[in-house]
Amino acid sequence: MSLSFERTQTVAILGGGPGGYEAAIAAAQLGAKVTLVERASVGGAAVITDVVPSKSLIATADAAVAISQAGDLGVQLFARGGDGRPLKPEVAINLAAVNKRLLSLARQQSDDMRATLVEAGVRIVSGHGRLEGDNAVVVSTGPGGVDFDRIEADTLVVSVGSSPRELPTAPPDGERILTWTQLYDMKSLPEHLIVVGSGVTGAEFAGAYMNLGARVTLVSSRDHVLPGEDPDAAALLERVFTRGGMQVLSKARAQTVQRSGDGVVVTLADGRTIEGSHCLMAVGSVPNTAGIGLEEAGIQMTESGHIRVNRVARTSVPNIYAAGDCTTFVPLASVASMQGRTAVFHALGDTVIPLERRRIAANIFTAPEIATVGFQQADIDSGLVDGVVHKLPLAANPRAKMMGVRDGFVKLFARQGSGTVLGGVIVAPRASELIYPIAIAVERRLTVDQVSRVFAVYPSLSGSITDAARAMHIVDRATEPEV
Template sequence: MAYEFERKQRIAVLGGGPGGYEAALAGAQLGADVTLVERSGVGGSAVITDVVPSKSLIATAEATNSLAEAADLGVQFFSRGETGKPVRPEIAVNLAAVNKRLMGLARQQSEDMRAELVRAGVRIVTGEGRLDGSSAIIVSTSKDSGTDFDRVEADTIVVAVGARPRVLPSAVPDGERILTWTQLYDLQTVPSHLIVVGSGVTGAEFASAYTALGSKVTLISSRDQVLPGEDADAAHVIENVFKRNGMQVLSKSRAESVVRTEDGVVATLTDGRTIEGSHCLMAVGSVPNTSGIGLEEAGVQVTNSGNIRVNRVARTSIPNIYAAGDCSDSLPLASVASMQGRTAVFHAMGDAVNPIELRNVSSNIFTQPEIATVGWSQKQIEEGIAQGDIYKLPLKSNPRAKMLGIRDGFVKLFARTGSGTVIGGVIVAPRASELIFPLALAVEQRLTVDQVARAFTVYPSLSGSITDAARAMHIVL
């Protein structure tokens, strides 16, 4: 008697960033035959040239700031001069060593992720991939003998090709003086004067970091304030810190062009002003890597910006094709990409799945101090899009903040009017990325401010400000 065995479901993942990596792992976990196609290394740009190296650089900047501010806590650094008198040493940053370390960390993280996929049974193909209709990926691999092509048949395809820095024709990066954020890690010395064009998340983070590392920084912002679109109070705090630390912030200014000179760069603004610097970072957004990969031929719908349209389970207009990460039209966050990758595969394979609720996503801006947010915003409440009460508690009243010498920041809670259900929040503080978790949990689980207030926090702690703010919003029955 002959037996027919059910064939494993075949999943092909194009792109090995956070979304593609999680999709491949999820598929292997559920018993699928999974192939991952990646051109530069597992982890994609998020690990190799973006999130991991940039946040490692920021960690060095934070360490530099801690040393510089230690005197406020009574810690003083001195060495003995030739006369035997104490001399206060300068803080020096070896940027070549810093960049070597962080790129090593990025490579190690990529290798660890690759090893994890191999252990799970995922087949990894290195090369340039493009869709061949809705049921296969063609991979081109360069070899000494020429270009080889590999065809990966699939029942389900997950596209996770990420995005790249936007390049303006009037300020084309050369990798030496005019740079994108992926090119900063080739610098051997701290720029004497770094011009940053763009005051969004990327521009603000690097402007903050390089100020701490010792650069003179000029930040060109086309808006009224830095970090347009973020919580206004949070942006105000960050801009004040920037200026206090010596950064020049040019608000309502737009760069028309950036050109290289013999020993630096010149940025020309639309009003005719010019700014001379040693280097320029172009942080003017990103472009999805969706062009020329067969999406149109496969019938996959994209937006005018080239991002792939997806629904709440990361499905595209073609039923068996999903998309995850910065190439999709969802929030460009590594955490969202990872969730999309898992959700896509769970849905494709018929496993239990909770559609992604972007309102519950917490995000963080790694300036100093950090800005973390979750849920509805104050602007949406003030515009009537959401119904809520607002309470803001400055960190300067927190005993732990006083002990640590923290001067800037706050905890802000948003609670549904009447019920007291937590619908959002903003935290501006050192390590706000860690402090936001209780609020993210409260938003996800629909906890009330009274439920949050009843949780015991350590005394003294920065997290105590969260329960203090919740207690202040007590709902009287």
Template sequence: MTFDFARKQRIAIIGGGPGGYEAALAGAQLGAEVTLIENTGVGGSAVLTDVVPSKTLIATADAARAIDEAGDLGVQFFARGAAGKPLKPEVAINLLAINKRILALAGQQSEDMRESLLEAGVRIISGHGRLEGDDAVVVSTGPDGTDFDRIEADTFVLSVGASPRELPAATPDGDRILTWKQMYNMSAVPEHLVVVGSGVTGAEFASAYMNLGARVTLVSSRDQVLPGEDADAAAVLEKVFTRGGMTLLAKSRAESVENTGEGVRVTLSDGSVVEGSHCLMAVGSVPNTRDLGLEEAGVQLADSGHILINRVGRTSVPNIYAVGDCTNLIPLASVASMLGRTAVFHAMGDAVIPFSEHKIASNIFTTPEIATVGWTSATAEDSTAWKLPLSANPRAKMMGVRDGFVKLFVRRGSGTVVGGVVVAPKASELIYPIAIAVDRRLTADQLARVFTAYPSLAGSIADAARALHGVDQRGD
């Protein structure tokens, strides 16, 4: 592949999810001729069927929970009955209206992103893209897939995402056995939702529907909810789930799921049966890398079908990059966005900082939220940890927050902040100062010296940092 530097560099991007979107903007910003190929809509599944819809549902469920628990703060809702006696009204959930709003919001977000790309000068083609070697993309644009367009480019970015994994004995039907993409077709809160899978997706939907008033059973093949996450955080979440009436089935594996017409029958590996009205299959995802011409182009894949990339998003073919859930990196929208920019900057010769897994800030949108960054309890090496319960925080008391904590990890000897865990309302916002500390290699003392408002939940971060002053960080 040779480049003609007398003309603009040409970049072709397959997939308009968070990674492809940011890659397109970065290329346009640096003056490249950018073409984006997307078959469902700008934003991809992250905006249209995954991240944006699910987090909107969760925000709605949190609002319902806040109303229901307002009585704990002395806020009471009453209506007058026929005899003039006060009645306590119920919180009504109109799931049809909720899902209509969710899908409308997702569609508007997609359109906003599309407008941003057009304003930046990006050419958008609606269709299915496929690599033709390392110098062109063939796009099927007709309704029957017979009309083709060939786009030549110098650099290619693959951002094709992933789809819900399906089990042969539990095939989703869109009626009672559902993937997370199909949850927005329901018109009423399920009477009893069985969630198979206790990873991030399973835990988030289980939390949301519990707060919307559904009876929920969570089937986990591991010994804790959120396997692989901070054990203290998982313990808090399990406590909240149990208190809310959720049934947790640990070390249980679903062998099959059957739609009985009136509900679902989930058969576990030990022979026991769980019956419910609906079942959400949240058993992971598979990359959308089939029929993309990757093998023919020489792009190396993992056995799982994920595209192997280095820390700037480059594949085994020098001018082909890949970002997002289709790669072997952590499947987060924020990671896809960051790597989309990094890949294009690298391809165009701009300065880049290679991706570092230990600087990722991530969040699980359960209630309470769980946010992490850097090294955590499962991976921390040569570090000292300090955990401060939110029950000691004055703002938490004012808000009626009963569950949560802030945990910091610092390197022994230097006191450098290497990681953190926050379990709290809006933990996704509270993790940011810890992420800055990890990225900038600040010490606990430096973090402690930053002013926080009083009272505030962020004050617990400073309190935890101050508590680490004077603690023997040498490990002696």
């Protein structure tokens, strides 16, 4: 569909990550003349060095675990020795081959996205861009910043993403002290990986490398891993980590990280030291907003450098929008994509549904995965919402038993009285897929009774969702059909 304008609307987008990509596609579909400026590759860091390669690495780790645990299901792998006797093979990880594959996948995804943009009629300009006032982007397209391209537009969208936060007391060298963008240069599995930071990024990589066979120590400055997430989910994951051989150091703040020969030494605030072969610094990220003309254009920023946006991704300057990790909204690739589309819809006069944080589904790609949507346990415990909670262990699910799944649960939150689904948590294999029906229930304000009436395949992991909803049965006569 394209909208009818007195003249063709022009849209310039700074940054080709998920937010910028989706903004460009949406604007082209609505008939605008679109220019996308990207300094590296289409897809941005999310595709090249973050989401695509990291989740590909995790998929490899999941495969390694599935092979090593196949014996629990009666599957036995043997090779024949020279004397004809069976030998049980070891699972070996060729990390160089793994990294080559996942970087190739990232490049393929980037190329596919570029091809889609070109097919849609989007002009792509490679170079470093900055805003010039509120109606233009200036791009340095040549080496040394000599050549420039000036792009004027009615609407500007800023989607420049973020970069790993670096600490002066732990400067990354790309060899032994690493950010998550530098992990993919390793040729062999680290002998002892120390992960500093127990948030989502730290937990995901710590779990992945543990499952690939590395010795892992996770340094957490908080009481437990994944602070801020569902406490039951965090506690379960920490038990899985410990059972798998990971050393989890709680309330342990890293003071310095230093290179020591062919290894690293991490010094904690209490004076303890940890020696390892490599150290991954997973201590957050910073927005890529410095020096690109945002303040000069009058855009309101936070002290941390994030762009202030409202629920339609609009900044303080009416014709400038922003999407993704560089904004004050939720830093997820899916959210960046939605922000990009919403920004363009609003700017070009299409139908807009303002973004609502409570309707955003999120997932942590550990093993098991942890997926959430809507209001959470803390909201109910604090009295923010009047809700009831039901938690159903996954071990009771027949499909989970068949698959040999030991860890996980489904937790539903519903409003007291009406039974309207407020949110949920799923800890399970492929929780990122299983959370979708709960996300629909939250979006459409369904009750637990309505959810429980939907047929789930038997046996299936999704059956635990209907089982949990059925256990929260609240008769809502207003929704009952007339007979």
